[in-house]
Amino acid sequence: MHAIEAQSLTKTYPGGAEAVRGVDFAVSPGEVFGLLGPNGAGKSTTVGMLTTTIIPTGGRALVGGYDVVEQPLLARGVSSVVFQEPVVDRSLTGRDALELHARLWGVGSKQRRGELTQALGLAELIDRPVSSYSGGERRRLEIARALVSEPAVLFLDEPTVGLDPRIRHELLDVIAGVRSRQELTILVTTHYLDEAQRLCDRVAIVHQGIIVALDSPRALLARLGEEILEFRVDGDPRAALAALRLKGLASGDAFAVGARVTVPLHDHGAGDVLAGLETRVSEISTRVPTLDDVYLQLTGTELAEAA
Ligand SMILES: Nc1ncnc2c1ncn2[C@@H]1O[C@H](COP(=O)(O)OP(=O)(O)OP(=O)(O)O)[C@@H](O)[C@H]1O
Ligand SMILES: [Mg+2]
Numbered sequence: 001m002h003a004i005e006a007q008s009l010t011k012t013y014p015g016g017a018e019a020v021r022g023v024d025f026a027v028s029p030g031e032v033f034g035l036l037g038p039n040g041a042g043k044s045t046t047v048g049m050l051t052t053t054i055i056p057t058g059g060r061a062l063v064g065g066y067d068v069v070e071q072p073l074l075a076r077g078v079s080s081v082v083f084q085e086p087v088v089d090r091s092l093t094g095r096d097a098l099e100l101h102a103r104l105w106g107v108g109s110k111q112r113r114g115e116l117t118q119a120l121g122l123a124e125l126i127d128r129p130v131s132s133y134s135g136g137e138r139r140r141l142e143i144a145r146a147l148v149s150e151p152a153v154l155f156l157d158e159p160t161v162g163l164d165p166r167i168r169h170e171l172l173d174v175i176a177g178v179r180s181r182q183e184l185t186i187l188v189t190t191h192y193l194d195e196a197q198r199l200c201d202r203v204a205i206v207h208q209g210i211i212v213a214l215d216s217p218r219a220l221l222a223r224l225g226e227e228i229l230e231f232r233v234d235g236d237p238r239a240a241l242a243a244l245r246l247k248g249l250a251s252g253d254a255f256a257v258g259a260r261v262t263v264p265l266h267d268h269g270a271g272d273v274l275a276g277l278e279t280r281v282s283e284i285s286t287r288v289p290t291l292d293d294v295y296l297q298l299t300g301t302e303l304a305e306a307a
Helices: 043-050 072-077 094-105 110-119 135-147 165-181 193-199 217-222 237-246 270-275 291-299
Strands: 004-012 018-027 032-036 058-063 079-082 153-157 185-190 202-207 210-215 228-233 255-257 260-264 281-287
Touching: 004 043, 018 043, 018 058, 018 202, 018 210, 032 043, 032 193, 043 058, 043 153, 043 185, 072 079, 079 135, 094 110, 094 135, 110 135, 110 165, 135 153, 135 165, 165 185, 165 193, 185 193, 193 291, 202 217, 202 291, 210 217, 210 291, 217 291, 228 270, 237 255, 237 260, 255 291, 260 291, 270 281
Parallel strands: 032 185, 032 202, 079 153, 153 185
Antiparallel strands: 004 018, 004 058, 202 210, 228 260, 228 281, 255 260
């Protein structure tokens, strides 16, 4: 059985915004699955449907085998969510926030809360009011709170947004640590490529409500070969691409964004490709492909730069 399953899952908001236009994916128990996409791609809407706060307008979704529309309480019972916006009451101490959550839902032991406090590096802060926490500390508390109920499935909606790079990396380690200690399925949304690459077993690249690619980060990268050539064209980049394709020096996976042309080299040398150009080029470089290239190639839109 899959931990999460979405079948033609669709959401059109009243007013007509087609936020999610039929997505299909299945996440195995224990897998970390990423939804990667720019602002407005439909990531939070998808998480909202899977956590029963947003009602789908089409298709269906199962969490822990429970239909999110037909059996919302059961679906919610096996999962937890950390929303994009913080929800913990800032006037409480961390300890009170965890206890309140446990009592409200009738879940989790004191021992469990103690373990989570340790595991998420909150021991020093747990008796301070949440209002005194830094952004990263608050995120860690929110994750601890979500784990109090020992969920089988954890949804993290942009867990590291707004955090500085060091704290971001620390938090990624914490999430990876949580995952390695217990059988936990995680669905994480992000627009940071490095994050998806570090954390996720598989990544779905979402663009305008549709999944445009779904694979392991490694397999997504492998599509573009080991090296890519990049340069800036003085004239029409599309004409330059067409010329290279005609000569067999570039294939369908070469792409242009603005005046910048990216050519996965595969079996060609960079010199051969440059020699085949009929226009003047500048800013020539070669490098290894990143998920950003995969994304650009699929959508022609640039993802947010990782901080
Ligand atoms: N309540 C709503 N009513 C109408 N449209 C909405 C509503 N919520 C979201 N949308 C629209 O649906 C689309 C997808 O939004 P969503 O929040 O799912 O994107 P996202 O991928 O989470 O983006 P971000 O990275 O900015 O968080 C956007 O175009 C957004 O404007
Ligand atoms: Mg969002």
